[in-house]
Amino acid sequence: xxxxxxxxxxxxxxxxxxxxxxxxxxxxxxxxxxxxxxxxxxxxxxxxxxxxxxxxxxxxxxxxxxxxxxxxxxxxxxxxx
Amino acid sequence: xxxxxxxxxxxxxxxxxxxxxxxxxxxxxxxxxxxxxxxxxxxxxxxxxxxxxxxxxxxxxxxxxxxxxxxxxxxxxxxxxxxxxxxxxxxxxxxxxxxxxxxxxxxxxxxxxxxxxxxxxxxxxxxxxxxxxxxxxxxxxxxxxxxxxxxxxxxxxxxxxxxxxxxxxxxxxxxxxxxxxxxxxxxxxxxxxxxxxxxxxxxxxxxxxxxxxxxxxxxxxxxxxxxxxxxxxxxxxxxxxxxxxxxxxxxxxxxxxxxxxxxxxxxxxxxxxxxxxxxxxxxxxxxxxxxxxxxxxxxxxxxxxxxxxxxxxxxxxxxxxxxxxxxxxxxxxxxxxxxxxxxxxxxxxxxxxxxxxxxxxxxxxxxxxxxxxxxxxxxxxxxxxxx
Numbered sequence: 001x002x003x004x005x006x007x008x009x010x011x012x013x014x015x016x017x018x019x020x021x022x023x024x025x026x027x028x029x030x031x032x033x034x035x036x037x038x039x040x041x042x043x044x045x046x047x048x049x050x051x052x053x054x055x056x057x058x059x060x061x062x063x064x065x066x067x068x069x070x071x072x073x074x075x076x077x078x079x080x081x
Numbered sequence: 082x083x084x085x086x087x088x089x090x091x092x093x094x095x096x097x098x099x100x101x102x103x104x105x106x107x108x109x110x111x112x113x114x115x116x117x118x119x120x121x122x123x124x125x126x127x128x129x130x131x132x133x134x135x136x137x138x139x140x141x142x143x144x145x146x147x148x149x150x151x152x153x154x155x156x157x158x159x160x161x162x163x164x165x166x167x168x169x170x171x172x173x174x175x176x177x178x179x180x181x182x183x184x185x186x187x188x189x190x191x192x193x194x195x196x197x198x199x200x201x202x203x204x205x206x207x208x209x210x211x212x213x214x215x216x217x218x219x220x221x222x223x224x225x226x227x228x229x230x231x232x233x234x235x236x237x238x239x240x241x242x243x244x245x246x247x248x249x250x251x252x253x254x255x256x257x258x259x260x261x262x263x264x265x266x267x268x269x270x271x272x273x274x275x276x277x278x279x280x281x282x283x284x285x286x287x288x289x290x291x292x293x294x295x296x297x298x299x300x301x302x303x304x305x306x307x308x309x310x311x312x313x314x315x316x317x318x319x320x321x322x323x324x325x326x327x328x329x330x331x332x333x334x335x336x337x338x339x340x341x342x343x344x345x346x347x348x349x350x351x352x353x354x355x356x357x358x359x360x361x362x363x364x365x366x367x368x369x370x371x372x373x374x375x376x377x378x379x380x381x382x383x384x385x386x387x388x389x390x391x392x393x394x395x396x397x398x399x400x401x402x403x404x405x406x407x408x409x410x411x412x413x414x415x416x417x418x419x420x421x422x423x424x425x426x427x428x429x430x431x432x433x434x435x436x437x438x439x440x441x442x443x444x445x446x447x448x449x450x451x452x453x454x455x456x457x458x459x460x461x462x463x464x465x466x467x468x
Contacts, residue, residue: 015326017119017314018150021134038122045319049122049130069148 004081010058012051012065013043013074020049023061026068032057043074052080087415088452093235093263093393093443094419095285095292099347100446106132106346107291110339117335119314129338136345137328143348143355144282145271146298150327153297154341158262159185161281161297164331165258166190166229168305169279172197174226177219177255179211179241180204180431181234184424185281186260190229205431208384209237213245225255232264232280236428236439237383238366238390240268247276256303262286266351267359267391267445278303284340287391289446290347294340299327309333358446365453366392366444372457373442378464382432382439392444395423396460401467403438406460410440414459418442 014020020036027034032053039050053061055077065072089097114132116125133154141149155161162185170176170193178190180202194200203219205211211230220228228250233240247257256278264270266287272280277298284294299305310323311333324330351358370386373379378399384390398406407420421438422429429435442456 015324016150016329017130018134018137018328019326021130022138022149025134025138036122036127048119048314048318049127 006079006081008055008077009052009080010055010061011037011040011043011076011078012053012061012072013039013045013048013076014050014070015073017049019070020051022068023051023065023070023072026064026070027051027053027061030060030064032061032064034061040076040078042076042078052078087411087417088455089417089447090442090444090452090456091417091419092286092445092448093423093441096287096289096445098447099289099291099343100350102346102350103290103343107339107343110342114338114342117314118338119336132338132342132345133336136341136348139345139348139352140296143270143352144265144280144296144298145273145275147273148301151299151301153299153328153331154336155281155295155297156293156337157285157295158260158281158283159295161279161295162186162260163189164297164308165279165281165299165305166193166227167308169256169258169303170198170227175199175201175223176227176229177201177203177216177225178229179216179231181209181211181236181239181241181428182229182231182425183235183260183262183428184426185262186229186231187427202427205239207432209234209239209382209428209432210384211241211246213242213249216246217249220249220253220255225250225253227256227258229258229260231260231262232268233391233393234383234425234428235263235393236395236423236425236432236441238263238393238395239383240389240391244276247278251276263391263393266355267362269355269359272298279305284344284347287445288344288347289351290344291340294337294344296344297331299331307331307333362392362444362446362448363389365448365450366390366394368450369442369444369453369456370394372453373460376457376461376464378468379460382434393441394444395439395441397434397437397439398464398467401464403440406440406463409463410456410459413463414455416456416459
């Protein structure tokens with residue numbers, strides 16, 4: 001089995017679980033793939049739900065969220081496999 | 082009629098039976114969605130979070146709330162009335178409130194009065210209708226922080242002029258706070274236009290959800306202080322203080338996922354069936370009021386039977402005490418009603434029934450013409466024996 005490559009992901013943090021799930025719903029409706037993940041320490045909190053999107057979708061995701069009235073509280077790039 | 086399957090006319094206290102979808106959702110919350118919502122980001126926790134998210138967004142849409150974050154889940158309507166009153170009012174404030182209120186309003190206001198809030202009670206008329214002119218005169222008499230009233234009476238079913246009262250409140254710079262225990266579900270609501278700054282909802286009466294759950298709408302323009310602090314899960318654990326964002330600010334502690342999930346299912350059921358259900362329960366309530374009032378010695382309290390009401394019909398007999406009539410209905414006919422003061426001594430004082438109480442028939446989901454026939458015949462038989 002070959003080792004998997006590290007990739008960059010954009011992780012978005014939110015003020016509440018409700019906002020995170022709202023954001024997920026908005027992105028899903030618009031065909032942007034987002035994965036719910038435990039919040040990594042880089043977004044400033046070690047608790048709660050964050051959304052992980054691929055870098056090529058990050059700008060589109062931010063636009064959709066602004067339009068939907070959901071402001072991410074943080075946006076960081078993390079590496080994962 | 083067996084004890085396990087009564088003719089149920091106590092929907093004013095709680096609805097029964099529930100739609101099957103509600104039972105299924107409660108079971109699902111305890112099985113497929115058994116994690117702690119907003120905490121662990123694993124499959125069971127996420128399923129619970131999504132159940133609550135879905136319930137909130139669906140209930141917001143059903144009630145006409147534009148931003149579902151303004152809809153707070155509570156343990157019931159009483160928790161909502163306590164939050165809106167105690168979260169907003171401070172010593173020195175003045176409140177104008179109607180005399181038809183339930184103890185869910187009266188008792189918190191009595192506590193606030195002892196702490197220095199002035200509480201001025203304005204008498205409703207003898208049918209239980211809040212008189213907007215009297216309320217306006219009271220509001221204009223002195224600086225007023227809040228106007229407080231019910232949307233509908235739990236004693237007479239009277240539908241109150243909340244929109245007019247909201248206009249009166251806002252003209253005076255006051256907020257409008259509404260106890261919607263008997264309104265939500267039974268009345269079509271659009272909280273975005275009603276004018277209430279806060280509106281407390283029961284989840285288990287007209288909304289058909291399980292007991293132990295309710296909701297409180299808070300308009301974006303008000304900022305009540307939370308009454309409870311604690312864990313809120315997502316995104317704020319490092320903070321030593323309660324987050325200020327809605328809904329988390331007002332939802333400390335593990336939520337009642339089975340109750341909220343059940344309320345969400347009930348909301349989706351009502352989104353499809355509410356118009357038919359309202360028409361049917363209004364028709365049955367009118368029939369019941371008209372036919373009970375035709376029985377010698379029985380008087381329907383509140384407005385005339387032909388007047389619009391939420392589906393509540395309360396009666397008194399000229400001689401038979403309310404508790405005896407209710408007991409006979411239950412024991413001899415398997416008909417469930419509620420006797421007494423219905424947690425609303427202010428209302429019964431207004432209606433002149435504080436000393437006698439009344440027998441309340443609460444009509445709702447599942448009731449039929451056969452139920453009305455049985456109730457009318459039973460009351461007629463029981464009071465005939467007392468003549």
